[in-house]
Amino acid sequence: MRRITDLPKVELHVHIEGTLEPELVMKLAESSGVDLPYANADELRRRYVFTNLQSFLDIYYDNLDVLRTNHDFSRLAYEYAVRAHAGGVVHAEAFFDPQAHLIRGVALDTVVDGLVDGFARARSDCGFTADLIACFLRDRPVREALETLESLTAIDAPIIGVGLDSAELGNPASLFTEVFARAAALGLRRVAHAGEEGGPESIRQALDDLGAERIDHGIRSLDDPEMVARLVAAHIPLTVCPLSNVALQSVDELARHPLPELLAAGLHVTINSDDPAYFGGYAEDNYVLVAAAFDLDDATLADLARNSVRASFLPVDRQDEVLLDIDRWLADAHPT
Ligand code: ADE
Ligand code: ZN
Numbered sequence: 001m002r003r004i005t006d007l008p009k010v011e012l013h014v015h016i017e018g019t020l021e022p023e024l025v026m027k028l029a030e031s032s033g034v035d036l037p038y039a040n041a042d043e044l045r046r047r048y049v050f051t052n053l054q055s056f057l058d059i060y061y062d063n064l065d066v067l068r069t070n071h072d073f074s075r076l077a078y079e080y081a082v083r084a085h086a087g088g089v090v091h092a093e094a095f096f097d098p099q100a101h102l103i104r105g106v107a108l109d110t111v112v113d114g115l116v117d118g119f120a121r122a123r124s125d126c127g128f129t130a131d132l133i134a135c136f137l138r139d140r141p142v143r144e145a146l147e148t149l150e151s152l153t154a155i156d157a158p159i160i161g162v163g164l165d166s167a168e169l170g171n172p173a174s175l176f177t178e179v180f181a182r183a184a185a186l187g188l189r190r191v192a193h194a195g196e197e198g199g200p201e202s203i204r205q206a207l208d209d210l211g212a213e214r215i216d217h218g219i220r221s222l223d224d225p226e227m228v229a230r231l232v233a234a235h236i237p238l239t240v241c242p243l244s245n246v247a248l249q250s251v252d253e254l255a256r257h258p259l260p261e262l263l264a265a266g267l268h269v270t271i272n273s274d275d276p277a278y279f280g281g282y283a284e285d286n287y288v289l290v291a292a293a294f295d296l297d298d299a300t301l302a303d304l305a306r307n308s309v310r311a312s313f314l315p316v317d318r319q320d321e322v323l324l325d326i327d328r329w330l331a332d333a334h335p336t
Pocket of ligand 1: 015018053060165166167168193196244274275
């Protein structure tokens with residue numbers, strides 16, 4: 001088996017704030033004089049025991065307090081990019097949560113300019129590319145999401161699309177219909193978290209009410225064969241995050257993850273990390289661990305990587321380049 005590290009892949013489901021490693025939390029807190037309620041990175045990491053999505057989100061939002069300056073956001077993006085690239089990720093469509101920073105009093109251009117700067121530095125250092133997708137927080141008011149979209153437009157933020165994240169249960173996607181309609185009118189791509197903790201109805205709303213072109217997670221689509229058939233027929237990709245599903249106890253262990261069922265159903269499955277600093281691994285680790293758990297061969301791994309490329313919003317010529325590199329990876333693994 002060729003090293004999975006070398007398999008070129010695209011990451012479609014990573015929250016840039018979820019790449020904030022405990023060591024970086026400590027360093028940023030020190031440089032900005034933030035007082036933390038724990039002594040070191042290991043002590044923080046020991047708190048990363050989650051029972052569900054909300055128990056994770058509570059810590060994730062608390063940790064954002066250390067992200068304050070343009071430089072902090074730049075460093076966050078740069079460190080993720082370099083690390084992901086070392087694991088074979090050639091391009092990422094990275095989520096960020098503008099509202100989570102605005103409500104803390106951090107200006108939108110501080111966030112956006114910092115992330116853009118970090119990704120630009122990574123591009124010139126290692127060739128890694130990234131696009132940004134602004135996510136709205138579904139447990140915050142709809143009006144705030146609309147205002148955030150207008151603010152992003154006002155500063156001409158270089159985003160390729162919008163998403164919907166945060167607590168799924170009790171916060172239906174249908175509330176955000178107007179926000180996503182406005183985003184579509186602005187020419188933005190649309191994705192949404194659905195079917196992570198919520199059932200098929202949550203996915204239906206993401207598709208019908210938001211016009212989502214990809215479903216983030218979507219594993220609970222398996223609860224409804226009609227929804228599976230619809231996703232297959234419409235070629236809607238799922239950005240599946242196996243280690244996240246285990247860490248947040250949507251699935252009790254990796255060996256019982258529904259990845260094999262999703263693949264057998266003919267769904268357009270991609271493998272991603274979600275919040276790698278919290279869930280025990282980056283994109284590469286997710287590939288490696290599912291390969292081991294389900295004894296996936298190189299051809300299947302190459303198919304998963306191809307899915308990530310085809311599900312991306314990259315221009316077709318760049319997609320074709322990466323697809324060729326995947327073909328080369330597979331050919332090297334099995335010379336004729
Ligand atoms: N925000 C960051 N990670 C998330 C996840 N896995 N689900 C919903 N919102 C999130
Ligand atoms: Zn997510």
